[in-house]
Amino acid sequence: MLTNEEISVSIESSCDDTSICIFKGINLMEMKTISSIQLQQLYGGVVPEIASREHLKNIHVIFDELITKHQIDPLSISNIFCTNEPGLPGSLHIGILFARTLAFLTKAKLYFINHLHAHIFSAFINDYESIKFPFQCLVASGGNTILYLVNSFKDIQILNETVDDAVGEVYDKVARALGWTYPGGPCIDNNYDPQKADMVFLRNKPTSSAPFSFSGIKTAVLNHINQLKMKSLEIDEKKISSSFQKNIIELLIDKIKYYSKLHETNSIVLGGGVSANSLLRQMVSELDNNFKYPELKYTGDNAAMIGFLGILLKKEGVL
Ligand code: KG4
Numbered sequence: 001m002l003t004n005e006e007i008s009v010s011i012e013s014s015c016d017d018t019s020i021c022i023f024k025g026i027n028l029m030e031m032k033t034i035s036s037i038q039l040q041q042l043y044g045g046v047v048p049e050i051a052s053r054e055h056l057k058n059i060h061v062i063f064d065e066l067i068t069k070h071q072i073d074p075l076s077i078s079n080i081f082c083t084n085e086p087g088l089p090g091s092l093h094i095g096i097l098f099a100r101t102l103a104f105l106t107k108a109k110l111y112f113i114n115h116l117h118a119h120i121f122s123a124f125i126n127d128y129e130s131i132k133f134p135f136q137c138l139v140a141s142g143g144n145t146i147l148y149l150v151n152s153f154k155d156i157q158i159l160n161e162t163v164d165d166a167v168g169e170v171y172d173k174v175a176r177a178l179g180w181t182y183p184g185g186p187c188i189d190n191n192y193d194p195q196k197a198d199m200v201f202l203r204n205k206p207t208s209s210a211p212f213s214f215s216g217i218k219t220a221v222l223n224h225i226n227q228l229k230m231k232s233l234e235i236d237e238k239k240i241s242s243s244f245q246k247n248i249i250e251l252l253i254d255k256i257k258y259y260s261k262l263h264e265t266n267s268i269v270l271g272g273g274v275s276a277n278s279l280l281r282q283m284v285s286e287l288d289n290n291f292k293y294p295e296l297k298y299t300g301d302n303a304a305m306i307g308f309l310g311i312l313l314k315k316e317g318v319l
Pocket of ligand 1: 276277
């Protein structure tokens with residue numbers, strides 16, 4: 001049960017974003033996020049130690065700012081929802097320790113929320129009435145690529161997951177080889193030109209039932225770039241990046257189609273950083289009129305999705 005007046009605080013610190021969100025009843029009041037991405041850009045990827053130190057520096061500042069702005073007495077907080085898995089251990093520890101201390105001092109109830117399950121429901125933030133089970137959901141980010149069959153809040157089955165790299169990770173590595181900034185996904189996506197996407201990096205397409213694997217396409221693209229560099233040949237960045245994007249998104253679409261035939265569902269849902277991708281959204285929309293995707297600000301790691309799932313689970317009596 002959850003009353004309309006209850007104040008809830010949610011915390012996300014699984015990777016490089018420190019994010020806190022405040023809710024009143026089921027309504028989201030405000031989310032504030034500080035990302036360490038600019039520091040991470042210096043290294044071309046997330047350095048766990050830097051991420052942890054930045055969480056430690058920022059987490060109480062964000063909390064203070066939000067409760068001051070909304071004139072919330074900490075003792076009036078009823079629920080704290082905090083992500084505890086999966087993620088970088090050092091980063092998660094900062095959020096968990098902050099949540100435990102806050103719960104101890106305020107006597108609020110503390111609930112831990114699975115970060116990936118929160119991504120699954122992020123497309124429904126501010127629109128929970130449109131959740132219709134069962135649905136198929138692809139969560140694709142820098143650390144995970146998983147297809148789920150979501151039968152209910154409790155019954156969430158993994159249909160397929162990557163055995164090696166995650167899609168976002170491959171985007172980041174290809175962008176780095178082209179000399180583009182981290183994170184590579186938005187850069188490659190913004191430069192996408194369908195007229196130039198005519199290269200084929202995978203000679204043999206995997207069978208539809210095989211587990212996701214993206215190390216093959218990654219190696220093929222990186223080898224191609226390296227060979228051009230070694231031979232001092234011109235590198236057509238747009239041609240390579242556009243072809244890479246078309247090839248990798250087609251791998252995702254292939255699997256979504258395969259499982260759509262095996263399981264009848266109400267819709268296809270996207271979540272995670274890669275769900276911001278314009279080609280992925282376009283191709284899924286061609287498969288399914290009812291398809292759902294998160295607002296851009298909820299595609300990456302964010303506390304709104306942690307609190308939203310926590311509140312839904314409480315409302316439905318699952319927590
Ligand atoms: O969920 P997320 O913010 O963080 C974690 O991985 O934990 O996802 C970040 C990933 C990065 O690899 C980034 O390159 C990718 O999502 N990404 C994209 C796009 N926007 C972000 N990949 C493809 N197309 C995009 N538009």
